[in-house]
Amino acid sequence: RPDTARYDRAARALDEVRREVEAVLAVRQDAEQRLVHLRDVLSRADRTLAEARAARGEVLAKIAASEVPVVNGPPTALQERLAAASEYRRHARWHRLSPLLETLEREAEEELLRAREQLTAVTAPLAVRAELRGRLDAYKAKVARNGLAEDPVLIERYDAARRMLWSAPCDLRVAAQAVQRYQDAALEQLNGRGPQDRRGHG
Template structure:
C-alpha cells in the first residue's frame, strides 16, 4: 500500500470505529437487553437470547481486537512522516491482511448450532472482523428490539384487559352470571385463565409473539411486529360476554316494567276473550242458521309461566328471568292477537247484520231523495227486509236476499222508461 492508501484506510477505519463503538454502546444500554438479562426466559426467547448473549460478548472481544489493531496501525504510521518500505509492508499486513489476532469461540451465523472445533486464537483481516461483527450485531439487535417491542406492546394491553375482565366478572356476579349457572359465566372463567396464561407467556417468551416479514431474506435484522392475535381473540370474546352480562343487567333494570306489561297484555287478552264469549251468546240468540266458533278459555300455561317469572324476579335470578321474559312477551302478544281474532270471528254475523241494516237505510234515503218514498213496490220490499233484519233470531241469508231485492227495485225504479209518468221526469237518473 502507498502512503496515501494507508492514510485513506486509517481514516476509513477511524470512522468505522466510531460507528461501531456508538452502536455497541447503544446495544449495551438498550432497555430490551437489560430486561432480557434479568428475565426468567423460556422457549424460543431463551434459545435466541442464549445465542445473542454470546454474540454480544464476542462483539466486545472483537471490538477490543479491532481497537488494538487500529491503535497498532496508527502507531506504526506515526513513526515517520514518510513511512519506510518496511513500515508500509507492516501497515499493509495490519490494514488489509490477516494481521488481527482474536480469541477463538465463534458465534455461528444463522441457525447453525453452537458446535464446531474450538480454537484458542485465529487470524482475520480487519474487513473480515467488521463483517463478522456486523452479522452478529444485526442478529443480537433483532432479538433485543423484538423482545422490547413485544414487551412494550402486549403486557400493558393485557393488564388493561385483565382489569376489564375483573370489572365484567364483578358485574356478572352481581346479576348471577356465574360458572355452572350461566354459559357466559363459564366463558368468563375461561377468559380469566387464558388472559393470565397469555401474560405469563408474553413475559417469559416474548419472541413467540414476534411476527417477522416472511418476504425478507435471512441474514441481518428482519422487520416485524408484535403478534396480537391471541390478545385480540380474548378481547373479542370478553366483549361478547360483556354484552351478555349487560343484557342481563338490562333485564334487572327493566324487569318490573316488562312484567307489568306482560300482566297488562294478558289481562287485555282475557278481557277480549270474555267479550268474545259474551258476544257468542248474543249471536246465538239474535242470529239464526249460522255457525258461531267456540271461544277458548284463558291461557293457563301463560299464567303459570308469569308466576314463575315473578318468582325469578323476587329471587333476583336475572339470568333465568331474561329468556323467560322474552318468551312471555312474545306469548302474551300472540295470545292477545288470538283473542282479537276470536272476537272478530264470533261477532262477524252481527257485523254482517249491521252492514245490511246500514245498506237498507241508505237505499231508503236514496229512494226518498229521488221521490220514490211512496212507491208501493218499494215500500213492500223495504218492510220485508226490515222485518227480517230487526227480528230475533235474524235469518241473515233471507235478510241479505231481501236487501238485495230492495236494492234492485230501487235501481229499476231509477232506470229511464217511456212508460213512467212524465211528471216524475226520471230520464237519465241513476
C-alpha cells in the same frame, strides 16, 4: 414474534362476560316494567276473549242458522310462566329471567292477536247484519230524495226486509235476499222503468 392467540381468546372471553353482565344489568333495570307490560297484554287478551264469549252468546240468540266458532279460554300456561318470571325477579335469578321474559313477551303479543281474531270471527254475522241494515236504509233515503217514498211496492219490500233484519233470530241469507229485492225495485224506479215514471210520461 409473541403468540397473541391466547390473549385474543382471553379478550373474547372477557367481551362475552361483559356482554352477559350488561344483559343482566339491563334485565335488573327494566324487569319490573316488562312484567307490568306483560300483565297488561295478557289482561287485554283475557278481556278480549271474555268479550268474544259474550258476543258469541249474542250471535247465537240473534242470528239464525249461523256457524259461530267456539271461543277458547285464556291459556293458563302463560299465567303460570308469568308467575315464575315474577319469582325469578324476586329472587334475583336474572340469568333465568332474561330468556323467559323474551319468550313471554312474544307469546303474550301472539295471544292478544289470537283473541282479537276470535272476536272478529265471532262477531262477523253481526257485522253482516249491520251492513245489510245500512244498505237498506241508504236505499230508503235515496228513494225518499227522489220522491218515491209513497210507492206501494217499495213500501212493501222495505217493510219485509226491515222486519227480517230487526227480528231475532235473523236469517241472514233470507234477509239479504229481501234487501236485494228492495234494492232491485228501488233501482228500477230510480232508473225510470217503474210505473210512476210511465204515468208521468203518459
